[in-house]
Amino acid sequence: MTLLLAVKALTQENRDFLAQYDIDVVTPDTVTDDQLSEVVISYAWDNTIGNKILSLPNTKLKWIQAQSAGVDYLPLPLLAKRGITVTNASGLKALPIAQTVLGYLLYFARGLNVYATRTHWEPFTDQYLISELPVLVFGTGRIGQQIAHHIKAFGGKVYGVNTSGRPVAGFDETFPITDYQAGLAKAQVVVDGLPGTKNTENFFDDHFFAQFNQLFLFINIGRGTTLNQSALLEAIDDSRVKYAALDVTTPEPLPHDHPLFERPQILLTQHTSWGENINAGRVGGLFRLFEKNVPSFMKDQTFIQNVVDLNKGY
Amino acid sequence: MTLLLAVKALTQENRDFLAQYDIDVVTPDTVTDDQLSEVVISYAWDNTIGNKILSLPNTKLKWIQAQSAGVDYLPLPLLAKRGITVTNASGLKALPIAQTVLGYLLYFARGLNVYATRTHWEPFTDQYLISELPVLVFGTGRIGQQIAHHIKAFGGKVYGVNTSGRPVAGFDETFPITDYQAGLAKAQVVVDGLPGTKNTENFFDDHFFAQFNQLFLFINIGRGTTLNQSALLEAIDDSRVKYAALDVTTPEPLPHDHPLFERPQILLTQHTSWGENINAGRVGGLFRLFEKNVPSFMKDQTFIQNVVDLNKGY
Structure with a gap:
């Protein structure tokens, strides 16, 4: 069983896909402190809960799927030291x-x-x-x-x-x-x-x-x-x-x-150049990027696309 | 000799082209009353001088090259009755x-x-x-x-x-x-x-x-x-x-x-949707449309493009 923290909402279809890979989903609202250290994947990133995870001595976090193309709001040097992979949403917007x-x-x-x-x-x-x-x-x-x-x-x-x-x-x-x-x-x-x-x-x-x-x-x-x-x-x-x-x-x-x-x-334009009308499309769009990396990650912790070079920062 | 009234400015190159067809150019500033009745072609249209030409009993006007796609500001029924051809600038803008x-x-x-x-x-x-x-x-x-x-x-x-x-x-x-x-x-x-x-x-x-x-x-x-x-x-x-x-x-x-x-x-946008930066291009653009009809008009008073149906109005 692999634990995923869904910072962005997932559809039932998304959850069914994850279940095939034995990935369990928790959300920021319902996650317990015990579960936090078990989180392996963060689907989207929230600084408050994310930094809490990173502060745990026994964190199992291995993969952050960012919801944006730019990832400068993530603690990249720390993630590099910990061997945590970041994939970004480059191309989505x-x-x-x-x-x-x-x-x-x-x-x-x-x-x-x-x-x-x-x-x-x-x-x-x-x-x-x-x-x-x-x-x-x-x-x-x-x-x-x-x-x-x-x-x-x-x-x-x-x-x-x-x-x-x-x-x-x-x-x-x-x-x-x-x-x-x-x-x-x-x-x-x-x-x-x-x-x-x-x-x-x-x-x-x-x-x-x-x-x-x-x-x-x-x-x-x-x-x-x-x-x-x-x-x-x-x-x-x-x-x-x-x-x-x-x-x-x-x-x-x-x-x-x-x-x-x-x-x-x-x-x-107040950081809204990414807007489009179909909200469902926004959420679904991120998952469509994310799901492409799931099979290889679950097999041998490798990724096929959108991996951020943590030293370069993009 | 055929007389052309240049309501819009012509370049020297334009004038050289017209000279090949024995077309003489007058402008609204310099045209004499005697010359007005001799005008055969109006290159672009101005209501004041245009209506003055149309009011002359002996006008020789045969062709109006409008500077716009729409020609609703022209006295179309009168032009139809007089057998005057209107070509428009459709496509130019x-x-x-x-x-x-x-x-x-x-x-x-x-x-x-x-x-x-x-x-x-x-x-x-x-x-x-x-x-x-x-x-x-x-x-x-x-x-x-x-x-x-x-x-x-x-x-x-x-x-x-x-x-x-x-x-x-x-x-x-x-x-x-x-x-x-x-x-x-x-x-x-x-x-x-x-x-x-x-x-x-x-x-x-x-x-x-x-x-x-x-x-x-x-x-x-x-x-x-x-x-x-x-x-x-x-x-x-x-x-x-x-x-x-x-x-x-x-x-x-x-x-x-x-x-x-x-x-x-x-x-x-106050009727400016047609704007572009190169003013020379605007004038030149109209002439490039106009000049295509010059050879056939001078040969047998026919036109190869952009003729307005005076009954339909476009």
Whole structure:
């Protein structure tokens, strides 16, 4: 018998699947203290109960299935030391996040940002086609690839930045992060899709924004920690960056009097770029990712997909 | 020698092309009264100078190249009686208009409408993917087809309505306008792309909106005359229609105190859905359409494309 802690809800169908592998399910509401140390799998992660498990000397925890693509909220060094595997939800939210990014692009490109608050007749025609706004995406994983796919479908140009500059399907060209400037020279829109790691902290700082004369749009759907928000605000106020759309910020929630709320050039979507209508689909989607690793994990504690490199952090 | 009145600007390249056909160019600024009656071609249309030409007993006007897809602002019955041909700019603005329509869709689907004016932290997650919002487009011409193409690229469903219900490439299914209800039953978004004619006047009236329980989004990129705006306002206020995006209205400009400006559920883009960045491209685009008809017109006064049926009005 293997014990699974279901931090996210499971359907009866999910439970039937787990029963085939002799996996028993407990939930945060009903789990006893004795059971906590027996938990082998955490299906989704909650810091309160999760840290309680990790503090137990005799914890049997071996596998955490994160509910998100980014896992910077997990105690990764501790997990590495303990030999606990983390699988992430990379790919699960790629489609909704990419649609939000295309929404941002068209919102500013088609002038909807102006009309959203205009209450008198004053036509605004400083508009763009997607093909007139080449995009550079930092991060060429599943979210970046989905963004590239949509931009290509509109006849646009899209460039990527990753660690090595290796080519990635769907991008017109890719650049290594050590030479991202070559990509920047081609772009009018920058998408920050970087994971939250030590290496990416404050990557988009005042030196980065100093490179622009007038960037049309800066987007952050990566992690708030990758962006120096004060540097962005200065660039917006100096018109070095015309518009910005931020899904992630530091902190979250932002205090009500935060200057990011005060700039009409900035759209804040409050970490909801992943939203879709079918709630059942959200839960089911995570399980469909998770269940692919169950047979190999139960056989010999190996995994076939979505394993996080705990040193890299993604 | 054939005289052309250039209501829209021509480049030197355009003029060189016309010179090959012995076509002389005059502009509204410099044309003399004597020359007006000699004008054979009006490149784009201006009502003031155009009506002056039509009022001359000895006018030689034979061809009007309209700068728009819709030509309801032209005196069509008079032109029919005089044997004057109108060619329109159908297809020229299909791409930018379709991108604005996708912008509307993503604006409301991804919740950007809520965040556009939100100045405090309050996440909103009633969001949709394009695939969760099937679209019914009234009008399956070039603009409708371009909209369908973009929606399909997002993995969405798109249905069309035209006069006969004939199938049109890019649409999942088409319906005759006499049985549009069959299409409506499948849709959560309605796009009004109808031309402004006697038959389409007030087509979207209170009976039309009475059919909805809760339509997600009504879009008008056709003509203001096709929509009964009071009926739409009532449907919005009753929540039978959740959101609306209108590029065209009656009248244009709308007075500042018009109730359409007062509903947060309605986005008004003030007849600018056609905008793109390269102004040169706009002018050049019209000429590229126009020039295709020049050889045949100069040979035997025939046309190879974009001829308006003056009785139908499109």
